[in-house]
Amino acid sequence: MSRRVEEYLKSEAKKANALVFVLIDSEISNMDASIKLARGVEQAGASAILVGGSSATDQMGMSQTVQAIKKSVKIPVILFPGNITGIVPEADAIFFSCLMNSDNPYFITQAQALGAPSVLKFGLEALPTAYLIIGQGTSAWFVGSARGIPLGKPNIAAAYALAARFFGMRFVYLEAGSGAATNVNPEMVRAVRRAFDGFLIVGGGIRDAGTAKQLADAGADALVIGTLLEQDGKLETLVEITKTIQGRTA
Ligand SMILES: CC(C)=CCC/C(C)=C/CC/C(C)=C/CC/C(C)=C/COP(=O)(O)OP(=O)(O)O
Ligand SMILES: O=P(O)(O)OC[C@@H](O)CO
Numbered sequence: 001m002s003r004r005v006e007e008y009l010k011s012e013a014k015k016a017n018a019l020v021f022v023l024i025d026s027e028i029s030n031m032d033a034s035i036k037l038a039r040g041v042e043q044a045g046a047s048a049i050l051v052g053g054s055s056a057t058d059q060m061g062m063s064q065t066v067q068a069i070k071k072s073v074k075i076p077v078i079l080f081p082g083n084i085t086g087i088v089p090e091a092d093a094i095f096f097s098c099l100m101n102s103d104n105p106y107f108i109t110q111a112q113a114l115g116a117p118s119v120l121k122f123g124l125e126a127l128p129t130a131y132l133i134i135g136q137g138t139s140a141w142f143v144g145s146a147r148g149i150p151l152g153k154p155n156i157a158a159a160y161a162l163a164a165r166f167f168g169m170r171f172v173y174l175e176a177g178s179g180a181a182t183n184v185n186p187e188m189v190r191a192v193r194r195a196f197d198g199f200l201i202v203g204g205g206i207r208d209a210g211t212a213k214q215l216a217d218a219g220a221d222a223l224v225i226g227t228l229l230e231q232d233g234k235l236e237t238l239v240e241i242t243k244t245i246q247g248r249t250a
């Protein structure tokens with residue numbers, strides 16, 4: 001299986017303090033809005049577009065959205081599935097994730113087993129990802145039956161990341177949850193960075209450049225921004241974020 005997207009992300013991450021990935025929630029944005037947003041965020045310096053939603057079930061709609069985004073931007077489009085319904089053919093890659101701290105085995109191995117044949121059939125590049133949900137009260141936390149790692153317990157997150165490393169997973173995604181009131185804190189990112197030498201993604205509740213800089217300085221390779229851009233006029237904040245952590249826009 002090709003590692004084209006993974007190699008691209010790793011080489012881009014070497015050039016910047018951290019990359020920015022933008023999450024387009026296929027349950028919220030219609031096709032025109034998604035295309036406009038994708039073009040805007042590419043211009044603003046985002047390195048990849050993630051498409052997904054914790055309860056996305058409209059595969060036809062997602063398929064069309066991904067296809068339209070692909071035609072509009074050069075940066076990779078990566079699926080971010082909350083379930084097997086989040087797998088569509090048109091993307092470049094998929095976070096093939098294991099919600100390691102779920103209480104439900106479905107989100108640890110069963111969705112993956114059910115989805116794997118489609119990933120192969122569609123030729124999607126699978127990015128092996130340990131998805132760790134931090135804190136509680138968000139959609140991903142609820143839908144994924146996560147036993148959220150307490151925000152103030154960096155060593156627990158680091159232990160999961162170490163387990164992910166020993167499993168051979170090459171990505172860890174520390175997720176406070178979309179729209180989280182409190183983002184993952186830099187102490188936890190630092191602890192996980194010490195334990196895990198792969199590609200470290202941090203997301204959930206990041207809304208300003210100051211926070212983004214702290215998380216990048218703590219060792220994140222990429223930050224995910226979603227909810228912020230669901231409000232009009234916030235592209236400027238994204239430009240500020242990319243400038244602060246990368247010193248550049250596209
Ligand atoms: C690999 C395959 C086939 C599936 C993975 C299945 C797993 C591990 C799911 C994890 C649990 C889960 C429900 C994750 C959702 C991730 C996601 C797309 C979050 C985005 O959050 P939103 O759905 O936008 O939240 P809002 O409700 O706030 O919009
Ligand atoms: O929507 P926000 O809070 O930016 O979170 C993005 C992403 O980490 C959610 O999966």
Ligand SMILES: [Mg+2]
Nearest residue numbers: 025028178226
């Ligand atoms: Mg959302």
